Amino acid sequence: MRFIHAADIHLDSPLTGLSAYEDAPVQRLRTATREAFTRLVNVAIDEAVDFMVIAGDLYDGDWKDHNTGLYFVAQMGRLNRADIPVYLLYGNHDAESQMTRKLMLPDNVHLFGSGKAATFINDTLKLAVHGRSFKVAATTDNLAASYPPPVPGLFNIGVLHTALEGNAAHANYAPCSLAELQAKGYQYWALGHVHEYSAWRGDACVVFPGNLQGRNIRETGSRGAVMVEVDDEGQIEVERLLVDVLRWHRLDVDVSACVSFAEVVRAIAAAMQALLTEFDADMPLAVRVMVNGATPAHGELFGLEGQLRAEVLAQTMALGHDRLWLEKVKLATRAPMESAAHHDNAEALADLRVLLDQAKGDPVFLESLQNDLMGLVGKAPQALQGSVPWFDDIRASDLNRLLDEVGPALMAHISKAE
Structure with a gap:
């Protein structure tokens, strides 16, 4: 059998910080998550996969209006007409308590509840899919521990939204260990939450597909889902499926x-x-x-x-x-370190460097500088308020970073002038 495993789709994820750029391709960025998901559904239909798994964070939070839900229902309808089941659970961004709006989903969508772990059986495929949605966003219990034992004679998939051990960059939701997942007895773990692709082999194949579409500079590189193929002997092949736009x-x-x-x-x-x-x-x-x-x-x-x-x-x-x-x-x-050392006035420049270093520890000087700079910040045009990186530091009376920047720049200016 073949199936698609996706996660962290974040449909209609809001854009932040782009208002300062008049040239930003806002429309392309705003629709990217939908376009990527549409491409994923296209692949599922064209390749006639047996089913699809979505391991949490389908949505990015409560809908602004019903359009986000209507779009998803339409895509599930396309899969339904192609006789492709979908196994869906919700993660921290679309936890049950987060979503105030809901729409009925087509019959091919099997949604895991948040009360306890559940199992869906597909007799035709000899398949058992286990999972549990988040009830609240900050779910810090080990949900994997409550998953049922594997169903004998079937191919068992665990669907789980988790930080997993060693992923310090992500919020520690539904924590568990790789060893714990390997020991559960399932053949495949379809994980979500971590936005980078990762896969581990062992008694079970454990996979983070990564998020479907990069949404900001922290999410660089190719993005997508995975295509998983299982042969008659139960051997598993995992191939990345890049659908980002x-x-x-x-x-x-x-x-x-x-x-x-x-x-x-x-x-x-x-x-x-x-x-x-x-x-x-x-x-x-x-x-x-x-x-x-x-x-x-x-x-x-x-x-x-x-x-x-x-x-x-x-x-x-x-x-x-x-x-x-x-x-x-x-x-x-x-600034090049040697620029002052080879200068005729190297001694004077060295003295200036010492004065600049001392300035960072002089509270009287820092207070005076803060007062002067606040006057400049207050007079700055609105267009500069969000684009000058030191303005926030000046407002917070944290001038060390600014002095660290000014020192080398001043030295370089003097050296160049001389």
């Missing part, structure tokens, strides 16, 4: 060899050009550029992330790359 990418650009702002712009544009050749010509990209390296241009770049993004964006648009959106440019450069 827009891909997020982090591009690191070393500008150590650049000596000016203009050269940095050209270096980033060249890196973007090279990136585009690596991807399918039909795959839209949302890219964050991380600019790093010890460069003489460090001082000239200080505080110009917005201007740098605009320049690079202009370069890519001039080349006709309409499938690429530059989400953000982040500066992480530093």
Whole structure:
């Protein structure tokens, strides 16, 4: 038999932080989760799979209106007409207590309740599917411990939304260990919650398919579900099924060899050009550029992330790359260490460096600087309020990061001027 295992679809996940970008492809980003899920259903029908498993976080929370539910019901209807059953449970984002709106689902959808673990039997496929939905989002009990023993003579699948051990980056919901799952006696565990693809072999095949569609820069790279094939001897083959319609990418650009702002712009544009050749010509990209390296241009770049993004964006648009959106440019450069050491006024610059370091521990100076900077923040245009990274630090009286940035930039400016 063959089946599709998907999780963490987050249908109609809300967009945040994009209002500051007039050039953001908002519509494409807003519809990406639906488009990816539609592609998944297309594959299920075209490949005539035996069933589909959705291991939690189908939704991203309570619906804004019924349109999200209507869309999902329509897709389940397509699978129903193709005689494809669906085994569905809810995770922390669509826990029973989270959802105030509901719609009746077609008869092919088998929904796991939240009261206790349940089992659905498919005699035709000699299949038993076990699972339990979340009742509340912050479910920290070990749900796997309550799952029933395997049904003898059947292929047993456990569907579970869990952080699993070792996934510190994810909230510790329904925690359990890999060894515990392997010892349960099931042949396959269809997991959800962790957004990166992972698979383990042993007495059971344990799989996180990852989320279906990347939604922000923290979810870079290819995304999708898995196609699982089980032969007559019970051997399991797992193949990634990539259905994402827009891909997020982090591009690191070393500008150590650049000596000016203009050269940095050209270096980033060249890196973007090279990136585009690596991807399918039909795959839209949302890219964050991380600019790093010890460069003489460090001082000239200080505080110009917005201007740098605009320049690079202009370069890519001039080349006709309409499938690429530059989400953000982040500066992480530093001044070359040798720039002051070889300077005629090295001693004076060294003294300045000491003064800058001492400033971070001078409460009187910091209070005076805070007062002066708050006046500037208050007068800044609204367009700058959310785009200047130090404004939040200034409001919170945390000036160390700003001083860490200003020090090298000031040193680089003086060295360049001399």
